[in-house]
Amino acid sequence: MSENEKDLLLEKVMLEYGDQLARLAYSYVKEQEIAKDLVQNTFEKCYTKLENFRHESTIKTWLYRITINECKDYLKSWSYKKSRMMELYSANKNISLSSEEEAMEKWEKGRVKSTIFTLPPKYREMIFLYYYEELTMEEIAELLGLSISTVKTRISRGRERLKLEMERNKIYEQ
CATH class of the missing domain: 1.10.10.10 (Winged helix-like DNA-binding domain superfamily/Winged helix DNA-binding domain)
Structure with a gap:
């Protein structure tokens, strides 16, 4: 697959599935900006691994799987745990x-x-x-x-x- 074909396919899937993937990511992380970043990571992975896509499922299912994995990885990450600790600390200071x-x-x-x-x-x-x-x-x-x-x-x-x-x-x- 040529770079031009990959670019066109990526553009098509971004337009077609971008909003759905953002909602999916948001359902996991509950923060819009982080959800957008995770979807961006999904599209980066899609682009780099597009030649390895085996067509055993639809591209939509493949993108959902990548997004879910990105979300789960984020929720296990130190940055997420650190931000949650800061939220709990702020809540305990009675900031309302x-x-x-x-x-x-x-x-x-x-x-x-x-x-x-x-x-x-x-x-x-x-x-x-x-x-x-x-x-x-x-x-x-x-x-x-x-x-x-x-x-x-x-x-x-x-x-x-x-x-x-x-x-x-x-x-x-x-």
Whole structure:
């Protein structure tokens, strides 16, 4: 594959999948700028490893797998652990937002989205990939290296937990 062909293909996948990958990364790291950096890393890896792509899956699935691995590597990294320690330290110093700022922040984030982020990662991941990214159960199984029955179970349990949390938080009650 020539450099020009690689450039054109990379440009195409960036336009087609960039936003989806950013949302996926955000679902893991919960910070927009870091999510964007991780997606940038994904595209760099895509470009350098494009000739090794075996076409055993779709390019979308391959990019999702790279993004998930980037996110998991970041969450294991020293820089992430250091930033989390700083957040905890700041929280312990009783640095708080005003009531108005807290209300605006809660409103901005959205209650359902916030509730999804309270789910354990294995359920949050399933809910996000299935409902927001609209991947099939088969695609999720392939992407994460899980059996389809495991994916079905996690989606079902994730839905149940999400429903309970939403009822508890009085979201969408009539």
